[in-house]
Amino acid sequence: MSLTVCPLASGSSGNAIYIGDEKNKILIDCGLSGKKTEELLRSRGTSCSELEGIIVTHEHSDHIRGAGILARRWKIPVFTRPGTWGSGSQVLDSVPSKQQKLLLSGLTFGKLELDYFHLSHDACEPVGLLIRWGKKQVALVTDLGETTPQLEKRIYGSDILIVEANHDPDMLATGPYPYFLKKRVKGPNGHLSNDDCGLLLSRVLNEKPVQVFLAHLSQENNDPQIARLTVENFLRSKGRDSGIEIEVASRYCASIPFKLL
Ligand SMILES: [Zn+2]
Numbered sequence: 258m259s260l261t262v263c264p265l266a267s268g269s270s271g272n273a274i275y276i277g278d279e280k281n282k283i284l285i286d287c288g289l290s291g292k293k294t295e296e297l298l299r300s301r302g303t304s305c306s307e308l309e310g311i312i313v314t315h316e317h318s319d320h321i322r323g324a325g326i327l328a329r330r331w332k333i334p335v336f337t338r339p340g341t342w343g344s345g346s347q348v349l350d351s352v353p354s355k356q357q358k359l360l361l362s363g364l365t366f367g368k369l370e371l372d373y374f375h376l377s378h379d380a381c382e383p384v385g386l387l388i389r390w391g392k393k394q395v396a397l398v399t400d401l402g403e404t405t406p407q408l409e410k411r412i413y414g415s416d417i418l419i420v421e422a423n424h425d426p427d428m429l430a431t432g433p434y435p436y437f438l439k440k441r442v443k444g445p446n447g448h449l450s451n452d453d454c455g456l457l458l459s460r461v462l463n464e465k466p467v468q469v470f471l472a473h474l475s476q477e478n479n480d481p482q483i484a485r486l487t488v489e490n491f492l493r494s495k496g497r498d499s500g501i502e503i504e505v506a507s508r509y510c511a512s513i514p515f516k517l518l
């Protein structure tokens with residue numbers, strides 16, 4: 258058996274991440290249209306009919322846009338925090354009530370064991386996710402303004418990390434966003450910069466080889482090359498320059514998947 262982890266799209270235009278092995282498959286967030294999500298999932302050989310759950314991290318539209326339509330069309334249960342059901346009700350109410358599930362403790366889908374932890378972000382109850390698969394571990398940490406020692410402890414030693422590298426601080430400072438939005442993005446409830454991402458990674462990697470997706474890049478305030486170089490330089494300066502495979506998650510199409518055996 259192998260576990261596949263594949264961001265289908267990443268960024269403020271829509272987020273969705275496929276995670277599954279040969280038997281059990283789930284989707285994390287569904288911020289694209291239903292049709293686009295089906296198409297992207299099909300492009301990597303999976304059908305929505307195989308999905309056993311959609312796990313929603315928070316109610317921002319780039320994470321929930323297609324959840325209702327996909328849940329209705331394919332009868333997939335949707336799991337999220339109580340506050341997210343409330344704050345995202347305009348979209349999430351279209352999930353049939355029988356399929357509205359609370360994310361209160363860990364969830365199990367065959368060999369996949371999913372748990373959550375709280376994040377600092379301007380949503381009602383935003384969460385990061387930890388997926389254990391046998392002895393392997395996948396962590397998803399996007400849409401957060403700052404990290405904490407508790408968070409770093411939770412995701413330490415993960416085999417695959419999907420971590421936010423939202424903006425380059427200089428591009429944000431000189432870019433087109435109005436002042437209030439710049440302040441929001443770089444604030445404690447906003448998004449992690451490339452430098453923040455490098456720092457977080459340097460604190461949570463152990464000696465094992467690791468696969469990293471840099472995710473949720475801003476279109477206006479970042480560049481995939483700059484994000485990658487910043488993170489690589491940061492890790493090199495901390496003495497970590499081998500055993501780390503880094504991919505930048507694609508904005509509009511499925512990324513090259515990572516696999517665990
Ligand atoms: Zn987002």
Ligand SMILES: [Zn+2]
Nearest residue numbers: 315317378400
């Ligand atoms: Zn968000």
